Amino acid sequence: MTQNMITDAAGTMQVTPHSPNVTIGNGLSSPLPFERITTLRVNEIFYSLQGEGGRAGEASMFIRLQGCKTKHACYEAGIRCDTEFESGTKKTLYDVLEIAQNLAPQCKWLVWTGGEPTDQLTAEIVQYFAMMGYLQAVETSGLNPVPEGIDYIALSPKVAEHVIRKNFPAGNVNELRYVRQPGQAIPEPSIIAEQYYLSPHFDGEGLNAASLQHCISLCLCNPVWRLSVQQHKLWGAR
Numbered sequence: 001m002t003q004n005m006i007t008d009a010a011g012t013m014q015v016t017p018h019s020p021n022v023t024i025g026n027g028l029s030s031p032l033p034f035e036r037i038t039t040l041r042v043n044e045i046f047y048s049l050q051g052e053g054g055r056a057g058e059a060s061m062f063i064r065l066q067g068c069k070t071k072h073a074c075y076e077a078g079i080r081c082d083t084e085f086e087s088g089t090k091k092t093l094y095d096v097l098e099i100a101q102n103l104a105p106q107c108k109w110l111v112w113t114g115g116e117p118t119d120q121l122t123a124e125i126v127q128y129f130a131m132m133g134y135l136q137a138v139e140t141s142g143l144n145p146v147p148e149g150i151d152y153i154a155l156s157p158k159v160a161e162h163v164i165r166k167n168f169p170a171g172n173v174n175e176l177r178y179v180r181q182p183g184q185a186i187p188e189p190s191i192i193a194e195q196y197y198l199s200p201h202f203d204g205e206g207l208n209a210a211s212l213q214h215c216i217s218l219c220l221c222n223p224v225w226r227l228s229v230q231q232h233k234l235w236g237a238r
């Protein structure tokens, strides 16, 4: 552990860094600790309520990572992506921790989102934030395996089922969430999840009424599936 977490009288988490030498990839020793040399390309960090899926309503720190290697698959599948993930700045893990602490020191959940967060996340990064006291969720397209240590996996598949099976051989996901619009059939996932959600397609910030009705009908006919609406858009939250 390269930093200590202490709690002050008001119960606020404080970060106290110390700087032991660490061995980096080439076997050399760095004077900087892991969190000062490891960087992520970050699009934005914001504090809000989780709007959809099994964690809906929970206060969370969202870390949107830059870039998405799934974008070509989405384009070819006709999926209209409404997320801006191309821009971003390089931040060290310590920068990310500091921003999260400044925005909401009381927040316990980090949500890694994107773009495709697993393009950048590693088990070491997940371990670092776990050691800093955070629970961590990831929202992924299924393109890559999820690093060890993640506490909650929300998988919204945007890649072929054989890729999903390869990356999640144990089916160890907390929720599977598929976006549906009129004309699209009930999904036939090839892995097991704890919970299954259908999410009506949104037109930008607006809920598409026909998609909502279609998802409601699918859930009524197939009760293993639950309705998940992007409620944060309805609440006017981020």
Ligand code: SF4
Residues within 6 Å of the ligand: 068, 070, 071, 074, 079, 080, 081, 082, 083, 085, 114, 115, 116, 141, 158
């Ligand atoms: S995987 Fe998600 S973020 Fe990436 S292009 Fe597709 S819809 Fe957009």
